[in-house]
Amino acid sequence: MPLPNIIERISDTVWELPVSYKPGMRVPARIYGTEKLIQAMDEAVYDQITNVATLPGITKYALCMPDGHSGYGFPIGGVAAMDTEEGIISPGGIGFDINCGMRLVMTNLTYNEVKPHLKELVDKLYKKIPAGVGSTGFLKVSRDEFRQIVEQGAHWCVKHGYGWEEDLEMTEESGCIEGADSKKISEKAIDRGYNQIGTLGSGNHYLEIQVARREYIMDEKLARVFGITVPDQIAVMFHTGSRGFGHQVATDYLQVFLKVMQSKYGISVLDRELASAPFNSPEGKDYYAAMKCGINMSFANRQLILHRIREVFSDVFGRSPQDMGMYMVYDVAHNTAKVENHSINGQTKKLLVHRKGATRAFGPGMEGVPKRYKEIGQPVIIGGSMETGSYLLVGTSGGSQTFFSTAHGSGRTMSRSKAKKTWRGETLQHEMEARGIYVRSASWSGLAEEAGGAYKDINDVIEAAELSGISKRVALFIPIGNVKG
């Protein structure tokens, strides 16, 4: 794809579309990526990120991360910080899968110890952690209990024995965001969500057994702080979100916003998918409080899955999770909007930062980073495709240019439908097994859709994120087992 003539190269990894690109832009749009990535990006990204630049209250830049691709309203990879007084909140800037994110847990087991048990381990994980469209969990809770869960997040799980106190410390927002109000949630959303705690879901959601090989540790000192201390150490990484619950919350409020946006607030947007309400309006506040329930549902979901993972490891290896060193490195989301303080032209401002397919990457010393990591910056977990490996990065002070945000994954280059025509799930499974990755999937077509070849090269994305200074590599994890939704 030829780059638009008007695009300005700010550096090797930062590209700017000025306000003259399109009428109504309030700020320039900046896309992060090497020239190779920028050229491979779908054209819709230019259109979508410059649409975002027209939204009321947007501050400094509309940003797109190196793994950007077209999404609902906002591109996936989009970051937009809105003034909390004058600005809007937009479900399209958060995503349907509210608080979708990554969780990483280490073990002290080595590849040689795990390899003889790998199939049993993956098969048991596949059995214990329901995956696929419409899957329901083992946790039986009433609708009322579920309303408590969406207000309490992972705290509810730990209180009920599904996890450890220190898991909470290693979770963004300590596993429970303040201000979640279940009164702002529809019965329909409760219906869809109350039996989905502890389920993986479908699409690009997965759970992976990975190995941290010594040659793929980029920063040994930081890796040690994150708990990577043994050669060929085994880790478990997984990716899931708020399932049908978050989806319904987004759907409910998109409808509300479409009704009041123009008539009540006089806001017109260039794309209906950018439906918004003033952040300070009753509708905006209701969505924010409901969206926070989605955030907490997602933390609880990942907490319960972690508990199941520990149970399965105990079953397979006959040791306690503590004995196997199954400590959480971190849980970090990539579909949220949160009020944060950021420095704008030397002044601290309260901003509502939308991150849609973009990971928070707070740097050293920042408020909100767990004590253990405070001096070095927060862990950033970026899942690659199921065939290529995943990265652990760290937030940097250079993150200030993107409101401390970075990429979240590889980013698709091929549509799901084309991927299904290109690969067959059964063949892919055999090929992956021959390459040392044992994969179990809820759906053959779902497996084909997630083929590594349908994604950008994760290494290109990470290279761009590091070169631009918005995060720094710590380690690359190589998959050996995968449970795919």
Add this chain to the structure above:
DNA sequence: ATGTCC
């Protein structure tokens, strides 16, 4: 992403 269209 999603009871992949109420």
